[in-house]
Amino acid sequence: MKTKTLKKNKVNVITLGCSKNTFDSEVLMAQLKGNHFEVEHEAKQDDSEIVIINTCGFIDNAKQESIDTILRYAEAKQEGQVDKVYVTGCLSQRYKEDLEKEMPEIDGFFGTRDLPRLLKTLKADYKKELVGERLLTTPTHYAYFKIAEGCDRPCSFCAIPLMRGKHKSTPIEQLVDAAKKLAAKGTKELILIAQDLTYYGLDLYKKRNLAELIEKLANVKGIEWIRLHYAYPSGFPMDVLDVMNTYDNVCLYLDMPVQHASTNMLTAMRRGITREKTTQLIKNIRNKVPNIALRTSLIVGYPGETEEDFKEMMQWVEEMRFERLGVFQYSHEENTHAYNFEDDVPADIKNQRAEAIMELQSGISYDLNQQKIGKTFKVLFDRVEGDYFIGRTEFDSPEVDNEVLVKIDDKTYLSVGDFAQIKITSADHYDLYGVVVG
Secondary structure: OOOOOOEEEEEEEEEOOOHHHHHHHHHHHHHHHHOOOEEEEOOOOOOEEEEEEEEOOOOHHHHHHHHHHHHHHHHHHHOOOOOEEEEEEHHHHHHHHHHHHHOOOOOEEOOOOOHHHHHHHOOOOOOHHHOOOOOOOOOOOEEEEEOEEOOOOOOOOOOHHHHHOOOEEOOHHHHHHHHHHHHHOOOOEEEEEOOOHHHOOHHHHOOOOHHHHHHHHHOOOOOOEEEEOOOOOOOOOOHHHHHHHHOOOEEEEEEOOOEOOOHHHHHHOOOOOOHHHHHHHHHHHHHHOOOOEEEEEEEEOOOOOOHHHHHHHHHHHHHHOOOEEEEEEOOOOOOOHHHHOOOOOOHHHHHHHHHHHHHHHHHHHHHHHHOOOOOEEEEEEEEEEOOEEEEEOOOOOOOOOOEEEEEOOOOOOOOOOOEEEEEEEEEOOOEEEEEEOO
């Protein structure tokens, strides 16, 4: 029984998980708007007739969050607070049959490449003329920019290929056109994302073609920063660094998840690389681009990880001194190669190891930040919070990296979405504080 009046043809899109899901939701929203739906992202008012939940199925915590969200809206439907609930994304791709059995009140489940079918269910057309169009859910001045879908890598712990399929590059001309459309609407920063950036082009052009793509994007008028996320270390195309050195608008920033530092673990993970080769690659990258900020992610508690393996990783993190680093606790995922192994590292040990690495990294980050005091950086401002304008340097990605805080006062002339030259006056473990210069 309905308890409130719902807006017909109004859709509320809920996004869970990573930036690739954010991108997919933005594409979906543009298609819905093109079909005359009123569409909001994570609407504050519960007056939408239709809710679409874009789920994550990557690791246990993310799966649980997705399931909890689906259940919440299933209950809202039963109470008459929404008419239709649809589920899309990675969890739906991976567990569609199970979800249909467990949640019959949901009106439809769709996979990661089912956008045309989802639109058809909503009596909407997939409009090819809207390819490249998005309704940004991020602030207008930056956008996640997906250059490929899926992954061909055989990593033993990863379920992404099960959910996203094989690697499929988007053609360069299509991406350049999309970048121009974003720039025309005020986007200044493109954050390039894929399961593996470095694989880009192998399917379309029979060669790793990331460098050419970046060069073409760097020439798009209005794009002031291009940032690279999720590069695979094995087979890294070094010509990307030449482009980074050539174009001022290609950020000196690289997100390259290495996952572990023990050759034993890297072999078990099927990463196709050793500790020695990873170390040499990082040294080569830093030699070629001396001021680069490297972000990485690590996994603790993989099956068979010994105390010795973990100590080796701790020593390596201390040696490498990454500018940015995150840690995941291993999650035992069905149908992956590693699922055949016993998940033999207890949860409390995984937690202790993750905390130890982040404590070590916190100290490294503090030391590196102290070296920035007195220096001036170009900063892009993302938001206002409390008494501060909050922004980022080219060495920082939104939501995951360090931020620059500038106190609001009568003499501070800043706007969200604009760049400014900021002199750093103090720093703590993860934040920089500064004043406007010039």
